[in-house]
Amino acid sequence: MSDNIDIRDRDFFSRDSEEVAQELLGDILVKDGFKGRITETEAYYGENDSASHAYNGKTERNEIMFGVPGKVYVYLCYGVYYLLNITTRSKGRPGAVLIRSIKPLEGVNEMKINRGVEEVLELTTGPGKLTKALGVDKRYNGCDVTQKNSKMKVLEGGDPSGVSKGPRVGVDSERKLRFFLSNSDYVS
DNA sequence: AATAGGATTTCCT
DNA sequence: GGAAATCCTATTC
Numbered sequence: 001m002s003d004n005i006d007i008r009d010r011d012f013f014s015r016d017s018e019e020v021a022q023e024l025l026g027d028i029l030v031k032d033g034f035k036g037r038i039t040e041t042e043a044y045y046g047e048n049d050s051a052s053h054a055y056n057g058k059t060e061r062n063e064i065m066f067g068v069p070g071k072v073y074v075y076l077c078y079g080v081y082y083l084l085n086i087t088t089r090s091k092g093r094p095g096a097v098l099i100r101s102i103k104p105l106e107g108v109n110e111m112k113i114n115r116g117v118e119e120v121l122e123l124t125t126g127p128g129k130l131t132k133a134l135g136v137d138k139r140y141n142g143c144d145v146t147q148k149n150s151k152m153k154v155l156e157g158g159d160p161s162g163v164s165k166g167p168r169v170g171v172d173s174e175r176k177l178r179f180f181l182s183n184s185d186y187v188s
Numbered sequence: 189a190a191t192a193g194g195a196t197t198t199c200c201t
Numbered sequence: 202g203g204a205a206a207t208c209c210t211a212t213t214c
Contacts, residue, residue, distance in 0.1 A: 042206070044206075051206070052206085053198095053199090053205095053206080056199080056200075059198080059199070060198090061197090061198060061199075062199095075197090075198085075206090076196085076197055076198075077197085077205075077206065077207055078195075078196070078197080078204095078205065078206095078207055078208085079195065079196025079197040079198080079205095080194095080195055080196065080197085080207070080208075081207050081208070083206060083207080085206085098206060100206090126207070126208070127206070127207070128207045128208060129207085129208075132208095168206070169206075169207095170205080170206055170207070171205085171206055188207095189213100189214080190212105190213085190214080191211105191212085191213080191214095192210105192211090192212080192213095193209105193210090193211085193212100194208105194209090194210090194211105195207105195208100195209095197205100198204105198205090199203105199204090199205090200202100200203090200204085200205105201202085201203090201204105
């Protein structure tokens, strides 16, 4: 029917990480009762990207990056925060897009409870913050976002008015693989 | 305002 | 043994 025409499908994610990262901006991330507009992303690769978990080959943690595109890759960062990624490229060619920030649209009250913070601008502006706000943890690793009855999915959000680029945060990298909405306050 | 340190898993040297 | 795709708190200017 017309209710799932705008779900991002496998083909959308089966492309270069940089393209997917850029086009995810403005899209709607849906997780259970939560909704948020994606405002900031980063592209990761494998063999040529020393900042990527996949750089040194497959491990138990990163194997999802080597598999089918359009799957959730969640991992624990610094032993403390879960970070949310969606896999890209193709099977055997590792890639992912890190979701760094979103703008809360639905479930704001629940996000405040999960974060223990009242300030809406502080709820989801950062990769570790947004997973805590939405209750995303390792159980979501491997979740297929292209299935319409999935626990997590991405809806097409229309063309954003302006996109900016910059170097990725927290890693040594020359290339500008971080993308964010130019006019949004909801960036990290 | 700026900086430094802590929490603590997973992987590499 | 040490660093990492982070964030929060405490301490000091």
